Amino acid sequence: MTSSNDGVLNELEKDALKEIINIAFGKAAASLADVIGLYVILNVPKIEILLPEEVQRFISAEIHESKGLNIIEQYFIGKIKGAAFLVLSYESSKQLISLLPGEENKEMFEFFSIAMLEQETVTEIGNIIIGACVSKIADFLKDFVTYTPPRFIGGKFSHNDLPQKIFDRESYVIVLKTIFQFENRDISGFLFLVNSFESINWLKQAIKEYLKQYGYE
Amino acid sequence: MDMNEQYVVQVCNMLNTGIVILDKDFKVHYWNRWMEIHSGIPLGKITGIPIFDFFPNLNNPKFLRNCKSLFTFGNYYFLSQKLHTYIFPFHPVSASEFNFEFMQQSGSMFPLRGESGEIKYICLAIHDVTEMVSYEQKLLEMARRDILTGIYNRRFLEERMKEEFEKHRRYNRPLSLVIFDIDHFKHINDTCGHQYGDYILKSVTTAAKPCLRTVDTFARYGGEEFCCILPETHLTAALTVAERLRNAIATQEYFFNDTIIRATVSVGVSEVCENITTPDALFKGADDALYEAKKTGRNKVVSINNLNRLS
Numbered sequence: 001m002t003s004s005n006d007g008v009l010n011e012l013e014k015d016a017l018k019e020i021i022n023i024a025f026g027k028a029a030a031s032l033a034d035v036i037g038l039y040v041i042l043n044v045p046k047i048e049i050l051l052p053e054e055v056q057r058f059i060s061a062e063i064h065e066s067k068g069l070n071i072i073e074q075y076f077i078g079k080i081k082g083a084a085f086l087v088l089s090y091e092s093s094k095q096l097i098s099l100l101p102g103e104e105n106k107e108m109f110e111f112f113s114i115a116m117l118e119q120e121t122v123t124e125i126g127n128i129i130i131g132a133c134v135s136k137i138a139d140f141l142k143d144f145v146t147y148t149p150p151r152f153i154g155g156k157f158s159h160n161d162l163p164q165k166i167f168d169r170e171s172y173v174i175v176l177k178t179i180f181q182f183e184n185r186d187i188s189g190f191l192f193l194v195n196s197f198e199s200i201n202w203l204k205q206a207i208k209e210y211l212k213q214y215g216y217e
Numbered sequence: 218m219d220m221n222e223q224y225v226v227q228v229c230n231m232l233n234t235g236i237v238i239l240d241k242d243f244k245v246h247y248w249n250r251w252m253e254i255h256s257g258i259p260l261g262k263i264t265g266i267p268i269f270d271f272f273p274n275l276n277n278p279k280f281l282r283n284c285k286s287l288f289t290f291g292n293y294y295f296l297s298q299k300l301h302t303y304i305f306p307f308h309p310v311s312a313s314e315f316n317f318e319f320m321q322q323s324g325s326m327f328p329l330r331g332e333s334g335e336i337k338y339i340c341l342a343i344h345d346v347t348e349m350v351s352y353e354q355k356l357l358e359m360a361r362r363d364i365l366t367g368i369y370n371r372r373f374l375e376e377r378m379k380e381e382f383e384k385h386r387r388y389n390r391p392l393s394l395v396i397f398d399i400d401h402f403k404h405i406n407d408t409c410g411h412q413y414g415d416y417i418l419k420s421v422t423t424a425a426k427p428c429l430r431t432v433d434t435f436a437r438y439g440g441e442e443f444c445c446i447l448p449e450t451h452l453t454a455a456l457t458v459a460e461r462l463r464n465a466i467a468t469q470e471y472f473f474n475d476t477i478i479r480a481t482v483s484v485g486v487s488e489v490c491e492n493i494t495t496p497d498a499l500f501k502g503a504d505d506a507l508y509e510a511k512k513t514g515r516n517k518v519v520s521i522n523n524l525n526r527l528s
Contacts, residue, residue, distance in 0.1 A: 035285045094387070100278075115380070120300045124283070131292030144334050147293040149325065 008049045008172055008200065009207075012216070016207045021045050021176060024136035032132045036125070038099060039183040042133070042191075045176040052167050055175060059192055062177055063087055070119070071153045072126030076134050078145030080199040082173070084130040088189040093122045095187050100125070123152045129180070133191060141206050171197035235305070235322075235343030238329065241288060243267045246338055255307040255320070272305060287328050287339045296324040298346050309347050321350040363437040365415060366422040374436035374444055378496045381434075381448050385489055393455035395445040396503040397425075397462060397484040400515040402441035405480070409473055417471060417480050424469040428461045444503075452488040452520060459484045459518045467516060481516035483507055488521065 009017065025042035033039045050058055063069065068090040075083050088096070097118060127150040138145045167173060174195040181188040195203070229236050230250040238247040245263045253259050258271060269276040283294045296304055298321050307320040323346050329338040361373040369377075378394075385392040399405075399421060406414040418441065425443065429435050434446040445462075447455050463484050470477045485507030493499050502521040510519040 031289050035282060035289055100282075117300060120297045124294070124297075124300075127292060127294060128283075128286045128290070131286060131290035135290040135292065144291055144330065146291075146327075149293055149295045 009047070009174075009204075012211070013204070013207050014047050016210050017047060017203060018044055020140055020206060020210055021137065021178075024140050025133060025178070027139070028132040028136040031136070032129065035132070036100065036128060038185075040129070041181045041183055043179045043181070045178045048175045048177070049172050050175055052173055055173060055194055058175060059085065059087075059177075062192075063190060070122050072123050072130070072150050073153050074127065074130050074150040075148040076130075076138075076145045077147075078138055079141055079143040079202045080134075080138060080145065080195055082167075082193060082195040082199065084134060085192040085194070086126040086130055086189060087192070088122065088126075092187045092189055093118065095185065096125060096182070097121050099182075099185070099187075119152050123150050126150055126152075129191070133178070134193065137193075141202050143202065167194075167196050172200075173197065174200065174203070233345075235324075235341070237268070237341040237343070238338045239268060239284075239341070240338055243269060243284070252305075252343075256305065274306060275304070283326065284339060287326055288336055291328045291330070291336055294326040296322075296326065296341075298323040298350060304341070304343055310345065311347075315347050315351045317347060317351070320345050321347040366419055366437050368422055368426075368443075369434060369436035371436060371438050374434060374438065374446070375496070377434045378446060378499075381446055382489075382496050382499075384448065390449055391451045391488065392499075393447040393450045393452055393486065393488040394499050394503045395447060395455060395459045395462065395484060395486050396438065396500075396507050397443050397459070397466075397482040398507055398511070399441040400481045400483055400511075413473055420469060420471055421466050421480060421482065424465045425462050428458060428465050450488075452486065452522065455486050455488060456518060456520055459486045463516065463518055483510035483515045484518040485510055486518060486520045493521075 022042075022044060025045075029040050029042055046062075048058060070088045070090060070093045072086040072088075073083065074086075100121075127147075130150065131147065134145060134147075174197075176191075176193040176195070178191045178193075179188060180191055232249065232251060234249075235251045235255065236247070236249040237245065237252060240246050244265055244267050248260055248263065256271070263271060286292060287294055301322070301324075303319045303322045304324050305320075305322065307322075309315050309317050309320045322343050324341055324343040326339055326341050328336040329340050331337040361369055363370040381392055384390060399417065402414065402417070405417055418437075422435075422437075422443070425445075426435065429445055430447075432448055434444075436444050438444045445458070447458060450458070463482055467479065467481045469480070471480055472478075485503040485505065487493060487499055487502030487506060489499055493502050502524075506519040506521050506524050509524055510517050513519070
């Protein structure tokens with residue numbers, strides 16, 4: 001985007017980070033298949049270095065549509081710190097719910113609207129998908145993270161403020177945008193991982209270790 | 218932090234929250250006094266025993282999936298009362314006050330890590346939310362019901378219509394709507410008084426109810442107009458229901474000052490089809506049919522199809 005933040009990670013480091021994330025996501029996909037019985041393809045992430053206030057505009061622009069979306073938000077705290085936003089279309093959420101064992105018989109809940117129950121289920125699944133991706137990156141950094149409860153933030157991405165407890169207003173965030181897709185199914189969505197600048201040292205260290213094997217010092 | 222274990226145990230036992238710690242084989246490692254009180258099972262009797270031996274209801278795909286996720290990813294998991302209603306089948310604390318078979322619970326699950334960071338146990342924290350849920354349900358009931366007749370109100374009808382339409386669209390299932398209106402209701406009100414009008418509204422509701430299934434949504438749309446959403450129902454079947462409704466109401470005897478009087482309804486019926494693809498169009502179709510029934514003599518059923526032939 002802007003030239004001022006290009007120095008945070010150079011092109012080589014960005015490429016290495018992409019590879020690291022891909023390896024982590026490969027493991028996440030395998031574990032997800034084990035946990036929810038569905039195989040997920042996680043594509044090569046797009047990496048952007050942004051200022052905290054640019055995140056909302058960036059995500060809104062990347063998802064192109066503002067209607068019919070379900071967004072699940074969760075914060076994670078470890079050596080890497082940040083926020084995860086899982087974005088699913090309304091249709092994809094419904095199809096996803098229908099594929100999960102133990103999610104049938106929704107009609108029996110007379111009292112609450114079906115929409116509300118779907119929202120709760122999507123949040124549960126979002127929690128698992130986010131957990132898989134974040135924990136595998138943390139594994140790579142020999143770190144473990146704790147999470148805040150997942151939160152359903154409804155149809156529109158409208159976050160003006162990322163929490164100050166996690167994000168320093170003055171410094172950059174590293175945004176990883178990933179498209180995920182369920183194998184053989186017409187279900188896909190986006191995962192945005194917004195990492196605080198504090199994470200950068202750990203990431204750089206991991207990148208350095210990773211590059212060593214290719215003879216970069 | 219240098220916290221003596223004995224204090225931690227005391228805290229756990231004083232909490233108004235159930236604490237359960239499970240190992241990888243779902244065996245109970247610990248549970249606190251709250252769990253002892255509500256289950257009637259002392260810690261000593263359950264320690265080392267798989268939780269499913271005592272609570273087979275937890276042995277379901279969802280719970281197993283989330284435990285697996287916790288052990289694999291170390292994430293945090295919230296058990297919503299709305300989805301689960303309860304986690305452990307305990308009696309409500311004040312059974313007479315609340316109309317629930319089981320204590321309503323919400324809970325959370327999180328990993329407990331050993332010294333080297335590996336996940337050794339998962340911990341469940343259980344909250345009694347019966348009182349809150351009871352208030353929530355009362356409020357929801359009040360927001361959904363028509364105060365006079367006790368059937369659903371227009372707000373709920375429209376909400377349900379959206380959901381039924383969604384189902385129709387997703388599974389391509391038939392969907393019909395019946396609208397009926399009490400004939401000459403204004404006249405009844407004017408000559409017999411509003412109290413008598415209220416009595417007629419209630420009686421008509423009572424007469425109509427047995428003609429409908431539990432999956433149908435029966436609501437007072439406004440004034441003397443009523444609506445029934447009939448899911449999984451084609452027009453022909455909906456017309457049968459409509460005719461049954463009309464007949465039940467017309468043959469019912471209504472008493473006024475020791476004299477029996479009759480009330481009748483005019484009925485309009487429509488079904489989702491090529492030309493009717495939105496809730497509004499479905500309402501309009503049934504309403505047009507109802508208008509036709511009023512125009513052509515009252516105490517009768519008119520279908521959207523008859524209407525098409527007329528125009």
